[in-house]
Amino acid sequence: MPDDTTTDATAAAAAAAAAPEHYQRNEALAFAIGAAGWLVPGLGHALQKMWGRALGCFLTVGVLVLLGVGMRGNVFSSEGGDAFGMLGYVADLGTGSLYFVARALETQGSDVAHAEGDYGTRFLAAAGVLNLLAALHAYEAARGRKA
Amino acid sequence: MIAPTDFHLSHFQAMTLFALLISIAFGFLSRRRTSERVKYIIWSLFLFLLIGVGIGWAMYPFSR
Numbered sequence: 001m002p003d004d005t006t007t008d009a010t011a012a013a014a015a016a017a018a019a020p021e022h023y024q025r026n027e028a029l030a031f032a033i034g035a036a037g038w039l040v041p042g043l044g045h046a047l048q049k050m051w052g053r054a055l056g057c058f059l060t061v062g063v064l065v066l067l068g069v070g071m072r073g074n075v076f077s078s079e080g081g082d083a084f085g086m087l088g089y090v091a092d093l094g095t096g097s098l099y100f101v102a103r104a105l106e107t108q109g110s111d112v113a114h115a116e117g118d119y120g121t122r123f124l125a126a127a128g129v130l131n132l133l134a135a136l137h138a139y140e141a142a143r144g145r146k147a
Numbered sequence: 148m149i150a151p152t153d154f155h156l157s158h159f160q161a162m163t164l165f166a167l168l169i170s171i172a173f174g175f176l177s178r179r180r181t182s183e184r185v186k187y188i189i190w191s192l193f194l195f196l197l198i199g200v201g202i203g204w205a206m207y208p209f210s211r
Binding site: 053057059067070071116133134 | 154158168169171
């Protein structure tokens, strides 16, 4: 019959062997949660039952996008050409699925000749960056680093 | 698809709305308790507006 020290050592060795697999599974899950949070604002937090944060992210990002389009801001496309166009495209893509909603809603095109359109462009870019920040927060929370 | 209503906002209204929405998002992400969130949102909104108006005044001499 094995003594307690042998049993403990065996259990510790088994746990150490299983740790990388467990760690990888958690890491993949956290990445999936982060990606979900990027795709649909607030979903990353909702999957972790952080309802307040999920609602806050969804509403703020959604309202920023709607206001940006309503103010006739520029929704950048991949055919921007210059560096600012590409940066704007990356920022706008940060809103995930709402980028395509913004593209669909922007039927009249942008009007950046006026201050409102310029503000609208900033609203859209800020919505994207904010959603990326929220997705990163959800990813970190899923890894157990912050909550 | 139905286009959203055209919004006509002044500079100050746009800045205030932007500051409010960003402050709410920051408050919800960085604080857990409701009272802490409210305090953070109010403080962040105040600083956004103060710094925004301050920068506006600082640029005034170069506006023409």
